[in-house]
Amino acid sequence: MKIMFKYLSSLLVVLTISGCSTIYSRTTYQFETLESPFNIYYETGSEDIAKEIDGFVGDLLSEIEKAQYIKFKSPEDIKIYVFSEAERYSNYSMASIKTRGSATTNEIYISPIIRDRLGTLRSIVAHELSHIHIRQYVGTWDYINDIPEWFHEGLAVTVSGDGGAEKVSKLEASKYLSEGKHFIPRTKGGLLKHKTAHDYGLKPQMYYRQSSMFIRYLIHLDPNAFKRCYTALAEGDSFGSVWKLNYSKDLSELWVGFMSEIQA
Numbered sequence: 001m002k003i004m005f006k007y008l009s010s011l012l013v014v015l016t017i018s019g020c021s022t023i024y025s026r027t028t029y030q031f032e033t034l035e036s037p038f039n040i041y042y043e044t045g046s047e048d049i050a051k052e053i054d055g056f057v058g059d060l061l062s063e064i065e066k067a068q069y070i071k072f073k074s075p076e077d078i079k080i081y082v083f084s085e086a087e088r089y090s091n092y093s094m095a096s097i098k099t100r101g102s103a104t105t106n107e108i109y110i111s112p113i114i115r116d117r118l119g120t121l122r123s124i125v126a127h128e129l130s131h132i133h134i135r136q137y138v139g140t141w142d143y144i145n146d147i148p149e150w151f152h153e154g155l156a157v158t159v160s161g162d163g164g165a166e167k168v169s170k171l172e173a174s175k176y177l178s179e180g181k182h183f184i185p186r187t188k189g190g191l192l193k194h195k196t197a198h199d200y201g202l203k204p205q206m207y208y209r210q211s212s213m214f215i216r217y218l219i220h221l222d223p224n225a226f227k228r229c230y231t232a233l234a235e236g237d238s239f240g241s242v243w244k245l246n247y248s249k250d251l252s253e254l255w256v257g258f259m260s261e262i263q264a
């Protein structure tokens with residue numbers, strides 16, 4: 001028993017050091033449940049935002065299903081949490097304190113910093129729903145390890161009406177692309193090799209905008225091919241395999257086409 005206790009307390013220390021202390025502190029959170037057909041929870045002081053989300057989330061679910069071609073796999077499992085303090089949001093979600101929202105497979109977390117730009121609440125919730133849509137199908141493992149971040153973010157920005165990339169214009173992003181200051185569309189995800197904005201020396205919104213411009217290019221180039229790629233991913237095909245099959249070009253060739261359009 002004593003040994004067990006020792007083991008458990010050292011595990012606790014390890015988890016705390018590695019930043020997983022939130023697993024424990026989550027029990028200190030108390031949420032009110034909004035009266036709604038959707039699963040919306042809020043901390044005291046955030047009911048107004050919860051109510052606002054309730055007003056549009058039904059429409060958003062349909063919009064994302066239309067934009068991402070198929071129904072949510074389990075819409076009833078989606079839960080939305082609205083926080084009253086940015087720090088509490090960050091601890092609970094394990095997302096950066098600078099973010100307005102974040103998501104896991106079925107949960108969306110909204111930070112109170114959204115109040116600084118309340119006009120973006122709808123598009124931020126839409127952005128997170130876009131992530132949940134694919135993640136419900138492929139599961140957390142493939143979401144992180146098979147599909148690269150640029151695809152997730154580019155798609156989420158595109159279908160949400162620019163949610164997460166509002167501060168960077170297409171013109172500005174085109175300039176960066178022409179000057180060689182851009183991300184590279186990797187064909188694979190991967191926790192250890194996970195590339196983020198920082199890895200490319202870009203601010204997150206620039207990276208999101210560039211990713212969404214490439215996604216838009218792929219959609220415009222051949223809407224049906226893009227649809228086939230997305231549904232194949234949802235059905236479990238690997239990210240690296242879907243492009244050549246549906247566009248007759250691999251991703252690096254498609255990127256060359258995108259770049260020549262930018263520079264034209």
Ligand SMILES: [Zn+2]
Pocket residue numbers: 127131152153156164
């Ligand atoms: Zn995102």
